[in-house]
Amino acid sequence: MSRVYNFSAGPAVLPEEVLREAQEEMLDYRGCGQSVMEMSHRSKVFDDLINETEADLRELMQVPDNYRILFMQGGASLQFAMIPMNLMKHGVADYIITGQWAKKAWQEAQKYGTANAVASSADRTFSYIPDCSDLPIDERADYVYICENNTIYGTKYKKLPNTKGKLLVSDVSSCFLSEPVNVSDYGILYGGVQKNIGPAGMVISIIREDLITDDVMPFTPTMMKFKTHADANSMYNTPNCYCIYMCGKVFKWIKSLGGLSAMKARNEEKAKILYDFLDESRLFHGTVVKEDRSLMNVPFVTGDKELDAVFVKAAEEAGFVNLKGHRTVGGMRASIYNAMPVEGVQKLVAFMKEFEREHAGLE
Ligand SMILES: *Cc1c(COP(=O)(O)O)cnc(C)c1O
Numbered sequence: 271m272s273r274v275y276n277f278s279a280g281p282a283v284l285p286e287e288v289l290r291e292a293q294e295e296m297l298d299y300r301g302c303g304q305s306v307m308e309m310s311h312r313s314k315v316f317d318d319l320i321n322e323t324e325a326d327l328r329e330l331m332q333v334p335d336n337y338r339i340l341f342m343q344g345g346a347s348l349q350f351a352m353i354p355m356n357l358m359k360h361g362v363a364d365y366i367i368t369g370q371w372a373k374k375a376w377q378e379a380q381k382y383g384t385a386n387a388v389a390s391s392a393d394r395t396f397s398y399i400p401d402c403s404d405l406p407i408d409e410r411a412d413y414v415y416i417c418e419n420n421t422i423y424g425t426k427y428k429k430l431p432n433t434k435g436k437l438l439v440s441d442v443s444s445c446f447l448s449e450p451v452n453v454s455d456y457g458i459l460y461g462g463v464q465k466n467i468g469p470a471g472m473v474i475s476i477i478r479e480d481l482i483t484d485d486v487m488p489f490t491p492t493m494m495k496f497k498t499h500a501d502a503n504s505m506y507n508t509p510n511c512y513c514i515y516m517c518g519k520v521f522k523w524i525k526s527l528g529g530l531s532a533m534k535a536r537n538e539e540k541a542k543i544l545y546d547f548l549d550e551s552r553l554f555h556g557t558v559v560k561e562d563r564s565l566m567n568v569p570f571v572t573g574d575k576e577l578d579a580v581f582v583k584a585a586e587e588a589g590f591v592n593l594k595g596h597r598t599v600g601g602m603r604a605s606i607y608n609a610m611p612v613e614g615v616q617k618l619v620a621f622m623k624e625f626e627r628e629h630a631g632l633e
Contacts, residue, residue, distance in 0.1 A: 275614040278592035279421050279567060279605040280444070280465040288519045288609075306515040311508055320504065323518035330521055330529055333453050333476055340475045340496065341504040341514055346371070346443045346462035348494070349473055350378035353415070353439055353458065354385070355490045357481060362410040364388040366431060369396045369420035370598065371441060376415070382487060386411070389431075395599070396423040398559040402431030413437040413457055419445035419564050421465065422596040424557070424603065426564040430455055437481070444566050446474070447524060448608060449534035457481055466566065466607045468517040472510045524608065533608055537565045540606050540615045544568050547619045553626040557601065571601035572629075578602060581625055590618050 276283040299306050302315050309316055324339050333339060342348075353375070354363060361383035365376035367390035379385035386408055389400040407414060414433040419426045421444040430438060437457035446461040453459065453476060460475035461467075467474070475496075482496045492498050498506050524533055545563060548556040548570055557569045572578050578601050582594045595601040606615055 272589075274589045274591045275610070275618065276591050277604040277606065277610070277614075277618070279596070279603060280462070281470045282465055282605055282607050283609045284468070284516070285520065285523045285609045288516065288523050291519055292516060307512045309511070311505055311511050316511060319518060320509070320514055323514055323521065326518060326521035326525065327474070330447065330524060331451065331453055331476070336479045337453055338477050338479055338482060338500050339504075340477065340499045341509055341517075342473050342475060342499055343471065343510055344473065345471070346441060346460065346473050347374070349441070349460050349475065350375040351382070352494045352496070353413075354379040354382040355487045355494055356496050357437070357439070357457075358383045358412050358487070359485065360410045360412050362386070362408050363413050363415060364405070364408055364411045364436070365415045366390070366400065366402060366405070366417075367392060368399055368417055368425060369423045370596075371421065371443070372415070372417035375417065375441065379415070384408075388414070391425075395557075396420060396425065397557055397562075399425050399427050399562040402427075402429075405431060405434075407434040407436055411436050413439045415439045415441075417441040417443075418459075419443075419448075419566055421567050421605075422569075422599060422603075424564045424567040424569040425559075425562040426566070428561065444605075444607075445564070447530060447533065448537050448566055450530040463513065463517055465605075466609075467520050469513050472513040472517070474517070520609075534565075536612065537606070537608065540610065540612055541565045541568065543612070543615045543619055544604060544606065547622060551622070551626060553630045554602075554622060557599075566607055567603055567605050569595055569599065569601060569603040571595075575600060577629060580629075584625060585618075585621060588621055590621060 296305055363379055364386045367373050367387050376385050388405045391398050391400050414436045418440045440456055440459045442459050443461035444465040446466045458477045463472050464470035482500045486495050548554055553572050554570050585593050593602045595603045
């Protein structure tokens with residue numbers, strides 16, 4: 271068996287230990303004679319599983335008691351609509367546009383009310399996080415929306431915006447569980463799990479309890495009401511059972527490594543190896559302002575599109591896969607999520623150094 275180093279932005283690498291455990295339990299989960307994929311979501315076994323999964327996440331993130339954790343389908347993209355439908359009581363919300371995902375969420379919200387773009391970094395291809403200390407927050411705004419880690423551009427908020435007392439809603443898809451967070455700073459934080467937690471097909475949303483009500487837009491489909499899912503403990507309809515199971519395993523893996531502080535230290539160590547090299551390289555350079563760099567997604571270029579393509583191909587042949595940048599920006603991007611081992615980043619950098627020795631003169 272030969273596994274590659276997978277730098278995909280999502281679906282993305284999972285811890286090998288977790289995959290092995292799932293393999294062991296594939297035919298018989300804890301002596302019940304069936305796979306989690308086959309069992310009823312109404313069974314006691316599954317009920318215990320989902321409750322344990324939620325409890326582990328609660329412990330990892332120290333989620334306060336007045337927050338609910340919902341496991342829902344439709345990916346992060348469905349939340350772009352669910353959030354305004356459930357939260358826009360006054361028909362107004364403020365969005366900070368730091369990339370494609372924030373922009374998509376903002377465009378979706380415009381269908382349901384007035385969605386203001388109160389700041390944007392579009393002027394410099396989203397290569398930085400705008401100053402959010404004194405934004406023109408609308409007095410009527412029901413919430414302020416951010417995308418906290420910008421998967422495509424590789425930027426991350428190092429400080430949350432000053433929302434002037436308004437509720438903060440954050441898409442944390444690509445930085446979920448990468449470091450400790452203070453859940454109470456948010457009204458909602460949510461993310462698709464396929465970036466940093468589990469297989470594709472689910473979103474986890476952590477929502478302050480008082481925001482889960484029947485007071486939603488009148489046309490809101492039953493399945494798009496937070497309350498529907500909260501009242502049914504995320505099992506109003508058949509949930510993504512296997513994904514919940516896999517996420518649960520990843521939560522236990524993170525706990526075994528020491529929780530989110532340990533995860534942060536590990537992620538900082540990995541990111542430093544790559545950024546330090548990019549800062550000194552004669553061939554490669556990062557595309558993001560230093561103070562806003564993401565620990566998770568690291569975009570870089572050689573400055574020559576053809577050489578970028580040569581690099582991506584050579585890297586793939588050497589076992590470093592999915593390094594091609596997002597189709598809208600080009601270049602390269604290394605996603606170094608929680609499950610990427612330090613060794614994967616060290617080896618990538620060694621490979622980049624070798625490539626540089628061979629190609630730097632040809633620039
Ligand atoms: C990938 C991603 C999304 C979209 O997720 P889907 O689950 O495919 O809808 C949204 N936001 C961010 C920040 C992402 O990285």
